Amino acid sequence: MTVSTSKTARLPSGFVVAPQLPDLLVSVKVRRGVLGFLRNHPTVAIGGALLLCLVLVGILAPHLGTVDPTALAPAKRTRAPSADFWFGTDALGRDIYSRVLYGARVSLIVGLSVALFASLAGLAIGLVSGFVRWADGIVMRFMDGLMSIPPILLAVALMALTRGSVGNVILAITVAEIPRVSRLVRSVVLSLREQPYVDAAVASGTRTPMIILRHILPNTLAPMLVQATYICASAMIVESILSFIGAGTPPTIPSWGNIMAEGRALWQVKPFIVFFPAAFLSVTVLAVNLLGDGLRDALDPRMAKGL
Amino acid sequence: MALLDVQNLQTHFRTPEGVNRAVDGVSFHVDEGETLAIVGESGCGKSVTSMSLMRLIPEPPGKIAGSIRFQGKDLLQLSEPEMRAIRGNDISMIFQEPMTSLNPVLTVGRQIGETLRMHQGLDKQAALARAVEMLTLVGIPEPARRVREYPHQLSGGMRQRVMIAMALACNPKLLIADEPTTALDVTIQAQILQLMLDLKRRVGAAIVLITHDLGVVAEIAERVMVMYAGRKVEEAPVAELFRSPRHPYTQGLLGALPRLGSSLTGAARRLAEIPGQVPSLKQRIEGCVFAGRCPLATDLCREFAPGLEEKGPRHIAACHYAPKEAAAA
Amino acid sequence: MVSYIFRRILATMPVMAIVALFVFSLLYIAPGDPAAVIAGDQASPADVERIRQALGLNRPFLVQFGSWVWRILHGDLGTSIFTNLPVGSLIAQRIEPTLSLMVITLVLTLLIAVPLGVVAAWKAGTWLDRTIMAFAVFGFSLPVFVVGYVLAYVFALHLEWLPVQGYTPLAEGFWPWLVNLILPAVALGCVYIALIARITRAAMLEVLQQDYIRTARAKGLGQNSILFVHALKNAAVPIVTVIGIGIALLIGGAVVTESVFAIPGLGRLTIDAILRRDYPVIQGIVLLFSFLYVLVNLMVDVTYTLVDPRIRY
Numbered sequence: 008m009t010v011s012t013s014k015t016a017r018l019p020s021g022f023v024v025a026p027q028l029p030d031l032l033v034s035v036k037v038r039r040g041v042l043g044f045l046r047n048h049p050t051v052a053i054g055g056a057l058l059l060c061l062v063l064v065g066i067l068a069p070h071l072g073t074v075d076p077t078a079l080a081p082a083k084r085t086r087a088p089s090a091d092f093w094f095g096t097d098a099l100g101r102d103i104y105s106r107v108l109y110g111a112r113v114s115l116i117v118g119l120s121v122a123l124f125a126s127l128a129g130l131a132i133g134l135v136s137g138f139v140r141w142a143d144g145i146v147m148r149f150m151d152g153l154m155s156i157p158p159i160l161l162a163v164a165l166m167a168l169t170r171g172s173v174g175n176v177i178l179a180i181t182v183a184e185i186p187r188v189s190r191l192v193r194s195v196v197l198s199l200r201e202q203p204y205v206d207a208a209v210a211s212g213t214r215t216p217m218i219i220l221r222h223i224l225p226n227t228l229a230p231m232l233v234q235a236t237y238i239c240a241s242a243m244i245v246e247s248i249l250s251f252i253g254a255g256t257p258p259t260i261p262s263w264g265n266i267m268a269e270g271r272a273l274w275q276v277k278p279f280i281v282f283f284p285a286a287f288l289s290v291t292v293l294a295v296n297l298l299g300d301g302l303r304d305a306l307d308p309r310m311a312k313g314l
Numbered sequence: 315m316a317l318l319d320v321q322n323l324q325t326h327f328r329t330p331e332g333v334n335r336a337v338d339g340v341s342f343h344v345d346e347g348e349t350l351a352i353v354g355e356s357g358c359g360k361s362v363t364s365m366s367l368m369r370l371i372p373e374p375p376g377k378i379a380g381s382i383r384f385q386g387k388d389l390l391q392l393s394e395p396e397m398r399a400i401r402g403n404d405i406s407m408i409f410q411e412p413m414t415s416l417n418p419v420l421t422v423g424r425q426i427g428e429t430l431r432m433h434q435g436l437d438k439q440a441a442l443a444r445a446v447e448m449l450t451l452v453g454i455p456e457p458a459r460r461v462r463e464y465p466h467q468l469s470g471g472m473r474q475r476v477m478i479a480m481a482l483a484c485n486p487k488l489l490i491a492d493e494p495t496t497a498l499d500v501t502i503q504a505q506i507l508q509l510m511l512d513l514k515r516r517v518g519a520a521i522v523l524i525t526h527d528l529g530v531v532a533e534i535a536e537r538v539m540v541m542y543a544g545r546k547v548e549e550a551p552v553a554e555l556f557r558s559p560r561h562p563y564t565q566g567l568l569g570a571l572p573r574l575g576s577s578l579t580g581a582a583r584r585l586a587e588i589p590g591q592v593p594s595l596k597q598r599i600e601g602c603v604f605a606g607r608c609p610l611a612t613d614l615c616r617e618f619a620p621g622l623e624e625k626g627p628r629h630i631a632a633c634h635y636a637p638k639e640a641a642a643a
Numbered sequence: 644m645v646s647y648i649f650r651r652i653l654a655t656m657p658v659m660a661i662v663a664l665f666v667f668s669l670l671y672i673a674p675g676d677p678a679a680v681i682a683g684d685q686a687s688p689a690d691v692e693r694i695r696q697a698l699g700l701n702r703p704f705l706v707q708f709g710s711w712v713w714r715i716l717h718g719d720l721g722t723s724i725f726t727n728l729p730v731g732s733l734i735a736q737r738i739e740p741t742l743s744l745m746v747i748t749l750v751l752t753l754l755i756a757v758p759l760g761v762v763a764a765w766k767a768g769t770w771l772d773r774t775i776m777a778f779a780v781f782g783f784s785l786p787v788f789v790v791g792y793v794l795a796y797v798f799a800l801h802l803e804w805l806p807v808q809g810y811t812p813l814a815e816g817f818w819p820w821l822v823n824l825i826l827p828a829v830a831l832g833c834v835y836i837a838l839i840a841r842i843t844r845a846a847m848l849e850v851l852q853q854d855y856i857r858t859a860r861a862k863g864l865g866q867n868s869i870l871f872v873h874a875l876k877n878a879a880v881p882i883v884t885v886i887g888i889g890i891a892l893l894i895g896g897a898v899v900t901e902s903v904f905a906i907p908g909l910g911r912l913t914i915d916a917i918l919r920r921d922y923p924v925i926q927g928i929v930l931l932f933s934f935l936y937v938l939v940n941l942m943v944d945v946t947y948t949l950v951d952p953r954i955r956y
Contacts, residue, residue, distance in 0.1 A: 022614070022634050023621035025545075028339045030598075031326040031377040152661025155940075156933045159895025160913075164669055164929045167917055244786045248899050251788055254917045267788065271902070275807070278796060285789040293784035300780065370860055374768075401863035409861075414854040419876045419951055429862045464952045480862065 048305045054297030061291050065111035073105035076261045087279060094283040097269055106261040107283050113262035114243045114291060117177055121242035122235040124181045129188020130231065134223070136189065137196025138215060147193070150186040158183035162245055166254040176255050180242045191234055195227050229306040236299030240292045247288055263288045316343035317520050318367070318488060322380040325359075325366045329375070332596040336362040338544040339380075344488065349514070349521040351535035351552070353528065353567070357592055359544040360524045364490045367522070368407055369397050384488070403433040406481040410493035412473035416465035422449075423461030426480045433484050448479035452509060471502035478509060485517050492524045507534055528567065532556060537628075540564045543603040544595055546622065550629035560625045560636035562608045563588070602633070610635045644948065651944050655937050662933045663715070666926055667708050670698070682920070697724055698922070720927035725919045730927035733912060740810045740908035743820065744900065745893055747828040748835065756836040757882065760843020761870050767848055775840065782837030787896040791830035791903035798826060808905040823906075831900040835889050842885040846878035853877070879950040887943035894932045 045052040064071065083100040094103035136146040153161070158180075165179035199205055205222050213221075249255030250264025251271075258265055263284035270280030325337040337359040344350045352360045365371050366378050369389060382389040384405065389397065401407075406429075409415040417425060426448055427441030436444060442461060449457035452475040465473055474494065481489055491510065495503040511534055514521055523535060531538055531552065538555045540548040540563065548561040559565045566588035590607035593599055601616040602608070608615065610633075620632045678695040679686070686694075694700075699707050714721070720730035763775040799807035805826050811819040850856065851874055859873045901910030909928055916924035947954050 022618065023623050025619040025621040025632065026322075026339070028322065028324060029379075030333065031324055031379050032328050032333045148657055149661055151658050152665055155658055155662050155937050156665065156929060157891040157894040157936060159898065160929045160932055163898075163913065163917065164666065164925055167920060167922060167925045168669055240784065245895075247786055248788070248895070252898060252902060252914045252917060274792060275800060278792070281792055285786070285792065289785050289789050292786070293781065296780055296784045368861055370857060398863045398865060401861055403863055407858075407861040409854060409858060411854055415858045417855040417859065417873050417877070418953055420873070428864065428868075432863060432865075432868075466953050477858075480858075 044305065048301045050297040051301030051305060054294045054299075054301060057290060057294035058298060061111055061287075061294065062115060064108055065115050068105075068108040068112065071108055073108050074102050076101060076105040076109040077259065078102070087277075095277070095279045097266065097280050098273060099269075101261075103266065103280060103283055106266050107263065107287055109261045110263040110266060110284060111287065111291070113173060113256060113260060114246060114288065117173065117180070117246040118239040118243040118291075118295065120177045121180045121184060122239035124177070125184040125188050125238050125242075126231055126235045128181065128185050130192050130227070132185065132189035133192025133196060133227075134219060137193045137200070137223075138219070143193075146189075150189055153182075154186040154190075156183075158241075159245055159248060162249055163252070163254050166249060171255060171257040173256050173260065176246055176249060179249075180245050183245070184238050184242065188231070188234060188238070191230060192227055195230060196223055199223055199226055233299055233303045233306060236295055236302060240295040240299065243288065243292055243295070316383075317346045317348075317385065318344040318522075319383040320367070320380070321383075323363065323366060323382065324379040325362050325371055325376060327376045329596065335544055335595045335598070337366060338595075340541070340544075340546045341380075342539050342546065342549065344520050344522055346487070347514075347518055347520055349523060349534055349536045351523045351525060351531040351538045352541060353525055353531055353538060354541035355526055355567075355592065358541045359595075360526075360541050361492055363541070364407070364492050364522065364524050367490060368401055368405060399433070402429045402481075402486075403484045404486055405488045405490065406484065406486040408474075408477050408481050408489065408491040408494045410496050412470050412477055412497060415477060416473055418465055421462055421464055422468070422476050426461070426476070426483055429480060429483050444483065445479070448483050449476070451482075451513070452476070452479045454479075470498055471506065474498060474502075474506055475509065478506070478513065482513055482517055482519070486519050488522065489514070489519045490522045490524070493526070494523070495530060496525070496527065503530075510534070540567070543593055543599070545603055545632065547604065547633070548629075548631040549622075550626070550631075554626065554629050558626070558629075560629065560631040561604075561633050562610055562636075563604050564631075566607075604633075647948065648945055651941055655941055658937055659934065662937070663712060663930065664708070666929050666933070667711055668704075669926075670700070670922070671704060694724060697722070715930070720930070721923035723916075723921050723924050725916075725921045725924075730924050733924060734909065734927060734931060737907060737909045737912045739812060740906045741897055741901065741910065743810075743813065744824055744827055744831065744897055744906065744908065745890075747821070747824045748832045748893060749890075751828050752832045752835045752839055753886070755832075756839035757843050757875075759836070760840040760882075761847055761875060763840065763844040764847030764851060765866070765870055767844075772844075776844070779837040779840050782833045783841075785833060787830055787834065787899050788903050790833045791827065791900055794826045794830050795904065810904075810906045810908070827900045827904045827906060830903070831893065831896045834892050834896065838889050838892065839882065839886060843878065843882050846881040847874055850874045850877045876950060880947055880954075883943050883946050883950070887940040890936055890939045894936065 079099050079101060081100050083096050084098055086096040086100075088095040094107060097103055097106070132146060132150070136143040156164075161183040162176075162179040165182060166175065169175045169179075199222060202222075205218060208218050208222060246255055246262065247264035247267070250262050251268045253268065255264055256262045258269075266284040267281050270277065270284075274281045320343065321341045323337055323340045324335070327334040327336060340359070340363060342350070352363060354360050362371070367382055367389070369378070371378055378390060380390070384400070389400070392400070416422070423442050423445045426445035427436070427438070430436045430441040430444050431438070445461050446457045449460055454460050454472060454475055460468070460472075465476070468476065478494075489510075494510065495506050498506060507530060510521070513519075521534075523530070525531060535552045538550060538552050539546055540555075540561065542563050548555070548559070548564045550560075555564065556568065559568050588607055593603060593606055599619075601618060602611065602620050605611040605615045612635075615634055618634070620634045622630045622632045623636075623638075625631045625636055625638050678691045678698065678700055682691045682694050699710070711721075718731060720734070722729055723733060726733070759775050759779075763772045766772045795807055798804050806823055809823055811823050813820045847870075855877075856869060856874060859869045864873070897908070898910035898913050900906070901908045902914055909932075912924065913928050915921070916928070
């Protein structure tokens, strides 16, 4: 106020000055750059960091004080967690710490592979049904049918007919996830086809592959990436459920679902057998979901409103 | 005492790009039964002003300051339940978009009746009967059938009539109409304006009419307030304003109005336009808000924001160089 | 209205047919000799041959499919390889606990998730919204058996408020039935609650920005009336859609939940069938649940017309 009075002193007489009004709000600074992005979307940072740790754990499993995760030691069965056995031992005397760390590999491989394969297959199917009119009806009816089978049951049915292996688990879950991706891609394609710039490209004689490459793919990428993270999370859960009910990875492979399945009968007396793989699985899935939520908010503010 | 007395109204919003000072120090009053028009181009803060009067601005991200005295009570000091008792009852509002301002999944009768049940304690039957009466009043044919219909079954003009019926159901003292005719066909615009005037006379409500359409202003307003960049720049009785606008912005606005009989293509008289852009409200503006587009602006204007001065009888404007009555005469 | 429902039912027929075709042809799509896979590694050639005969794998594909569909349309879901009992009666014996669990979970979910989503949207951006959404992410991420074990450990083993395991048929009383199902329903509902709460919030946020909500506020309506009458009814279509889609999660999760809480339902039957490679039973269960899912989503379609007058029928 002192400033303005000294200013008004310079004002010729006969002029009226509007009163100075206070600011009601303090403006917040917008952060930019990579650090700003991570601070604005903390879930990406948290999810990404957690996931990175788990990937490292999976890769470095042999060097993190583990022993052979399949080594039996009947004399040391169902030991509670201690300095020797950090997470205790299971009913066959195997070291749960080692099994859980190696189990990270199975979960991550299944999750990432399913996300990758389902995205690629879904992209191909979605593009075809978005661009080829006559195929659209048939493909989408087929996808409707596939989507009407609850994914876990579909995977169970597929697994019941094949020998348990990590590859078959990936295949079974991928098949169950494809309809969702292809529907997403198809809807993006259909909405983009209505855009004036795509019309313009068509009108100027651009060939379909070129249109897909230039206009469709770049716009499909963001929603697909988000969808892929959710598929990754869902695939890890389905894998553990399949293993848990005996339709997943063979019991010889230490996966989190298998460890829990083996601890199931004893869980009331030896809860630690179930606890550690359960905790790791939950944290991993949480990390992937946080990453997905953050990416969704960051990549497409409009999509953030939807699921 | 004025029905509504607004002093130093400020409505600011926090946005990612900075604080938007959408309304910054606006004062005005409305007498009982009077029609005040608030005019200005889009983004000048006229709609935000009307929303602020009803306290419909979400806080956060918004913030309202100043005082809004309605029948002597400062609305900004009321609790939310006290404010709710006033909304739709003593003060009601008509919005610009009749297509989207009615709830698509509730019947027309329900949406009119709701206000009556809420503010006047009518039961369901009585509220519905009164809704039929209101529809008759606003000139909707077959009101008994229409009350049971949904908004998508009505035309745009009919929907705006329903909005008016809803707003007037509780005999408000003050009706705020935010661009009530902008979204309508020209022929329907006239009907709706006529309807508002008729009903206003019958109910005796004061009207605050928000518009950018000077034709509408000339037709129904008694007093006009011109807003620019969140401030009031001029206010006068309608005839006085059209006869001798004082603020360069108002002069520009009136110059931009096509006159009947003037040729737009011929050399006779080009439709005037105001050069430049409305300044961003996200930075504090030193000096006069209109200085950037004003033909009369001097360094003085850019340094010192002009205050509102009496330039004629009941005629005020915020401009250092606008002529006063003595000088103009 | 009736004709709309009838047309919707007709429209689900092709979907049902594709489901049936898919479930049936899995036997052939699977690599290798299905009879050998089902028989298991220790099976003798005679066992494999017996299974081939039992499943009719030696006949042409279309003939098999035709007769299979014909039998299903007459209520015959085939015969279990392991027990030699009709799959239909095996399922009938086990269906009550599973349906009970799913119904309780559905009711519980709707009671919790919709209000949570509404409140989160209303208080969007506040700590309350963030807390609810954080819980939703957790609910989304915790596998159903993890929640099940934690709940059972805390509320049954430690606090002893509720039974650890088991199931009491509804015929033996409502309370014993309900008490046994509370923990499983909460465990199973977790993912579902998270899903519905999120879509409710998203749909409500969209609706709350609409002009008619501003009108409702300008009329002086209270918060409850605005949220639960004016907004929720408009947000209902996406919410109801996801409730329908989410049934798939419920079906998959029920299998696991039953295993954690030792509930003798279809989940138990599924696991036993997997262990014994009893494919006709698995086929029957998958088919049944898929039809249930299609039926639920048919009901969802019909619900649209009740909540939104703009949808024509």
